[in-house]
Amino acid sequence: TKEQVLATGFNRNHPITQEGGVIQEEYQSYYVVDRTNTLGKGILGLTLECAKCHDHKYDQLSQRDYYQIYSFFNNVDEKGLRMDAVQAANQKYFADAPYITITDEETNGVLSFINKAEGEDVKVMVMNDSMPRTTYIFDRGEYDSPGEEVTPNAPEIILPYSENLPKNRLGLAQWVTDENNPLTARVFVNRIWGMLFGRGLVETSEDFGVQGSLPTHPQLLDWLAKDFMEHDWDIKYLLKKIMLSATYQQSSIATEESKKADPDNKWLSRAPRFRMSGEIIRDYVLATSGLLNREIGGPSVKPYQPPGLWEETNAGGNRGVLTTYTADEGDKLYRRSLYTLWKRTLPPPSMSIFDAPNRDICEVRRQKTNTPLQALALQNDVQMLEAARVLSENTITDTKDAEQWVTTVFQRILVRNPKEEEKKVLEEYYTDALDKFLNDRENAEKLLAQGEYKRLDTDPAKTAALMLTAQVIYNLDETITKE
Structure with a gap:
């Protein structure tokens, strides 16, 4: 379907040069290398790129293995040099061939998730196999030093490539998602685990090879991978399975006992932070x-x-x-x-x-x-300032009791009630800021001018003071920390 063809555009997301004087063959090979390396690191959890110039020094991957995978992506009707800037400026997403065109009719149907202007066709780069090329093993990885000819295949050490599979990207996709492939499902569930816990069951989520970390809970990783495949690779199901677990729903507070027994939370004695x-x-x-x-x-x-x-x-x-x-x-x-x-x-x-x-x-x-620049960004970025202003204006408009303003802002940002000490400090800060802005309304107006979002009709001094208070809360470690 066209939707499936559109998905192949993932493989065209690599950098593409438009610099004059480049050698077409050189950069075309760079693009194929990028696709090969991305398949290895992103989907198989392997450092395939280490086998581009010679046999892998640690994993059982040969240079031949590398270029056999490379050949799956080497039949695209593309050029090493992007179209010139004048052509590019006249085409939406700068689409180089091959590409597909998305029309109004299609966005009203199966491709309704694409948002575009009425009557404006959008070109999107995709993959095809319209230019078959002979693939060679490049001596020391140099594009202009072709050696032995190779054909599409996959590393046997991972899973032998079935004779029933076509020697094209469809066959490669079927090999990648074969239930007997030991890597793909494990690599993916490990990455989801890492997103939720801050660290994967295999800490080196990009490297499942010999140089990578051993899994802390190998049986759990195996079970999650098997369960994920049995439920049709359903990502929402996987997220729900992990997030409803007792392990995930623990408190993230580290007790003295857990700090001593599990200082790095390697054994999941507490929730992540x-x-x-x-x-x-x-x-x-x-x-x-x-x-x-x-x-x-x-x-x-x-x-x-x-x-x-x-x-x-x-x-x-x-x-x-x-x-x-x-x-x-x-x-x-x-x-x-x-x-x-x-x-x-x-x-x-x-x-x-x-x-x-x-x-x-x-x-x-x-x-x-953790750097000072991060704190400065949270304190001074226009988007942050605008968010604090809008939150303050909405709070003042919706909450008539002025004594509840600071508490309401705190609850909205941190999803809990402030402790008495926290409330006292923040209310004192708000009061001090209000006193200053009452005597300097010009600076209050300047502060409230941040951002494009429309202003509400609220008192400038009170709004500016509450805005600064919201900024303090947005800058708390708790605000930007998952725990």
Whole structure:
């Protein structure tokens, strides 16, 4: 179906160059390498890229194995050089061949999740096998040093490739999801476990090879993988299964006994506690403030970003939609971070500060750092300030008792009642801020001017004071921590 063909566009998400003077064959091979490596790391949990130039030094994967998988992705009718910028600017998502065109009729039917302007056809890059190529083992991985010819196949050490399977990407997909494949289901349930617990049952979620970590609970991993496959690879079922477990629903408070017996929570003696990702932090702030646009599907959007960043990194040549950043307006500003436009040469700064990768290559496990820049972003980012303002305005409008304003904001953000000491400190902070703004209404107005969302008719001094109080709560460790 066209929906299935559209899904193959995943394999076209790698970087594509439009730099003049590149060698077409060289970059075309880079694209195939990216697909091969992504299959290995993202789906099989293997460092296949280590076998590109020579046999794998640790895992039982040969260079032949690498290029046999490579050959599955080497029949695409594509060029190593992206179309020129003038052509690109005239086409939606910059679609290089091969691509499919999504029409109004289709978005009214099976592809209704695609949101596009009426009467505007959208081109989306996809895969095809319209240009069969002969694949060779490249000497030391160099594209211009072809050696022995190979044909599509999969590593026998993982699972022999059945003679009944076609030697194409469909056959590869069937091999990947074969119930006897020891990796795919385990790698996936381990990644979901890692998302929920902060660390997978196999800590090296990107590497199930000899150099990777051993599973802490191998029988649990086996059972989850088997159960996942028996329920038709249903991700919602898997999430529900884990999140309703007694293990997940434990308290995250570490007792002295558990700290001594299980300091790293390796044996799951308590619930997880870890800082959320940049995307989830932003979405959480939008949700608690009431700003979050809950629409599902549709094109990418451009939220707030410091001005001039794209222009600073532009080489000075082509001018187009990816050289000048203009933030969206209205509800588009408050869509989930999933839909944020991502420019690889300059990822959204608010995401990068919280350790989001630039997406040049497949990265399964993110690093987690704690830096002063993160606190500064939470304190000064326009989206954060706007969220605090909107939450404060809504609280003042909906809660007539002014003595409950601080408590209401606290409850909305942290989903619990404040302790007496917390309430006292925050109310004193609000009172001090209110006194200052009553004597300096000009600064109150400047603070309330943050963001594009419409202002409500509330007292500027009171709103600004409550806004700053909300900012303090948004900056708490508890707010950005999953526990």
